Amino acid sequence: MARSGKVAVIGAGFYGSTTAQRLAEYDIFETVVLTDIIEGKPEGLALDMNQSRPVEGFETKIVGQTTGRSGEGYEAIAGSGIVVITAGLPRKPGMSRMDLIETNAKIVRQVSENVAAHAPGAVVIVVSNPLDEMTALAQLATGFPHQRVLGQAGMLDTARFTHFVAEELGVPITSVTTLTLGSHGDTMVPVPSACEVDGKPLAELLPAGKIEELVTRTRNGGAEVVALLKTGSAYYAPSAAAARMARAVAEDSGAILPVCAWVDGEYGISGVYLGVEAELGRTGVRRVVERDLTPDERAALGQAAEAVRAKQADVQTL
Ligand SMILES: NC(=O)c1ccc[n+]([C@@H]2O[C@H](COP(=O)([O-])OP(=O)(O)OC[C@H]3O[C@@H](n4cnc5c(N)ncnc54)[C@H](O)[C@@H]3O)[C@@H](O)[C@H]2O)c1
Helix, strand or coil: CCCCCEEEEECCCHHHHHHHHHHHHHCCCCEEEEEECCCCHHHHHHHHHHCCHHHHCCCCEEEEEECCCCCCCHHHHCCCCEEEECCCCCCCCCCCHHHHHHHHHHHHHHHHHHHHHHCCCCEEEECCCCHHHHHHHHHHHHCCCHHHEEECCHHHHHHHHHHHHHHHHCCCHHHEECCEEECCCCCEEECHHHCEECCEEHHHCCCHHHHHHHHHHHHCHHHHHHHHHCCCCCCHHHHHHHHHHHHHHHCCCCCEEEEEEEEECHHHCEEEEEEEEEEEECCEEEEEECCCCCHHHHHHHHHHHHHHHHHHHHHHHC
16 A cells, blocks of 8 residues: 555653554554654654664654644644544553543543644544543544544453453464453443354353453453553553554555444444444444344443443533
């Protein structure tokens, strides 16, 4: 594929900088723009990343740009087809994602307004936490159609689940398929009926109690990393997920990925951002893909929707 287009990553912290580097290493974009409000940080990181080009052999250029809260510097993202919003505080040990809501809502609202002003045609991928709520807020604040604003969580939760299953069974990671839907948090919905190892149902390979243990570890996957790091949260697996989503959009690939998308009637649920499988393309979410769920899985998804619906309504006032 020819190299083309511009992708912007807002927030040059751990999540944003690793995402920018991954996007650049794909070597499919003309430019990756990395911004932050800390003066010099995005420029310094971009310079460092550009110096990896001869070693890794990619042509994509990384542009760093300090931005001001009133939108100074946002001209740098003009013409971006995709914007990944990573700006916002990460958790500290013992904090829930929801403890970040007030602080990050202010940041995500301000960033989204500037994105709408400077990259009005972009597909927006949100990663700031609490994820489902910040995705809903970014759609409100940009005023973009729902299908052009989506969030990253399900790919990460699914990747964590897959990793734990592969470790438990001692099998190659590529032989394992798992799936989580629902919200990025307590109401994450694992989908055992979609979990297989080399085509064999997971339930035939592991006892129910062990699967439940791995599901619990997946649900707490972010907190486990936060507790070990003591400062900051996970970013290698999260950035891999966000970068893959951006790539699916850039390549108009039609990949079906678990993402946080606007649900409008699928699974009998409407009017909420929720973790579901969606087909991604140049326009963002082409469609939400409904799969056959067991009655228990369907009920859990319905409960997750109601839990996030209440919180998403709250963000309108933040
Ligand atoms: N969705 C997920 O699966 C997932 C996974 C991991 C982390 N996260 C979230 O991603 C976010 C970023 O995490 P991180 O590890 O990169 O944190 P970090 O603290 O390393 O970086 C955050 C960056 O955002 C910048 N920032 C703050 N306000 C800004 C603004 N108005 N405009 C531009 N930049 C601004 C900060 O200066 C900082 O550099 C957090 O909210 C974290 O909880 C989400």
